[in-house]
Amino acid sequence: MTLRFRFSNSDMITTAGVAMRPLEIDDKGGTFERVGQPGITEAFSHQELAEMMRRPDTTYFAGYFDRATQEAHRDKPVQVISELSEKTARLVIWRKAVCDAFLALEAAGLVKRTQRAYEQAKAQLASVTARLVGEGAAAFAKIRPGKEIKIRKLPGSRTVLQWVRSYQAAGYSALSLIPATHLSGNRSRRWCPKAEALMNQVIEIYADTQRPPKVQSIQETRxxxxxxxxxxxxxxxxxxxxxxxxxxxxxxxSADPFYVCAKRYGATAAARKFAMSSNGPDVVRPMERVEMDENKLDVMSLLTLTGIWDPASELRSKRLCSRRSTPPKRRSQK
Structure with a gap:
């Protein structure tokens, strides 16, 4: 028996790097249209759809084009929870369990959205949350007998009610529960060289003699x-x-303010605006005052800014990326 999937017009499927949305699903199969290419359609039988959904390069986004889902995806670093780190994903799943438990108790009339009612039902809420987490992806797998299990403490009513409101406004999407600080302290490169080059275009678009506003420059860059x-x-x-x-x-x-001002208003205006207003440090002897400035910059970002990266071949780019991620071997001293 061929497995059949139920798709809606707001879903999206990406396979082999191609994004598609369903147009029509019937007994024979489904017709899909490529995202960003209106009129380009492909028809698949239910057997072909079942085989495609089993492929590792296929990702299914339920309700991707719904307004609530788009609001949840806006300013979010990932499209699905599985793209997060294990630690952050477990936290998001636990928050989702808290919201589901609260909504279930609220539907049963056991809790209300007030601080007093929340404190009275807090113990029951914790019990339902623990049960939901134990049955979900955040459950503690393969725990040995006698091993200590850490249980998260429920926050106050204000925090939980804020989670619930965000969860409902986003169409019950767990993406709305991703903590805004989960990338704090991460200094690694987040964009590929091509994305870095496109991101830097906002500086050239804004630094123009026509003096476009920042909002327009940002829209044109996106x-x-x-x-x-x-x-x-x-x-x-x-x-x-x-x-x-x-x-x-x-x-x-982050652009150089002198460069932006010189491009928009001219070099004379920039020199006048950024002219020195004082004589600087007063020294008498050489080396009396020494100043040092250092900044760690990704070499790929530097190559992208200077334009050296553009003519590089795709194979050479992959080799450079692999060398960057592999630490150099130390030679043993005899």
């Missing part, structure tokens, strides 16, 4: 990502992650 993804979709390549407006704004704010 449009470059959409155009690049459309080209990659037709070529069957991996899609780029479209940065949020706040990420593009941070990149624009």
């Amino acid at each position: 449009a470059l990502f959409i155009e690049e993804n459309a080209r990659r979709t037709s070529a069957g390549a991996t899609l780029l992650t479209i940065p949020s407006a706040s990420s593009v704004k941070r990149r624009l704010d």
Whole structure:
């Protein structure tokens, strides 16, 4: 018997780097349209769909194009929970269990959205949450008898009610429960070289003699990502992650203010605006005052900024990335 899947028009499937959305599902199979390429459709039988869903390069996004889901995806670093680290994913699943437990107790009339009612039902809420977590992906697997198990403590009513409201507003998507600080302290490179190059375009777009506003420059930069993804979709390549407006704004704010002012208003105006207003440190002898400045910069970011990376071949880029991630071997001293 062929396994059949139920798709809605708001779902999305990505397979082999190609994103598609269902147009029509019937007894024979389904017709899908490529995202970003209106009119380009493909028909699959139920057998072909079942085989495609089992492939490791296929990802299914339920309700991806729903407004609530799009709101949940906005400014979020991932599209699915499985892309998070194990520690963060378990935290998100536990928060989801808290929200589900609260909504279940609220539907049964055992708790209300007040601080007093929450404190009275807190013990029962913790019990239902522990049961839901024990049955879900955040359960403690293969725990030996006698081994200590850590249980999370429920927060206050204000925090839990905020989780519940965000959870409901996002169409009960767990993405809304991702902590905003889960990437704090991460200094690793988050964008591929092509994305870095497109991100830096916001500086050149804004630093123009026509003096476009920041909002327009950010929108045009994000449009470059959409155009690049459309080209990659037709070529069957991996899609780029479209940065949020706040990420593009941070990149624009990191630009050299003198360079931006000189491009927008002219070198004379920039020299006048950034002229020194004092004589600087007053010293008498050489080496009386020594200043040092250092900054750690990813070499790939430097190559992208200088344009050296652009003519590099794809194979050479992969080799450089692999060398970057592999630590050098130390020679043994005899």
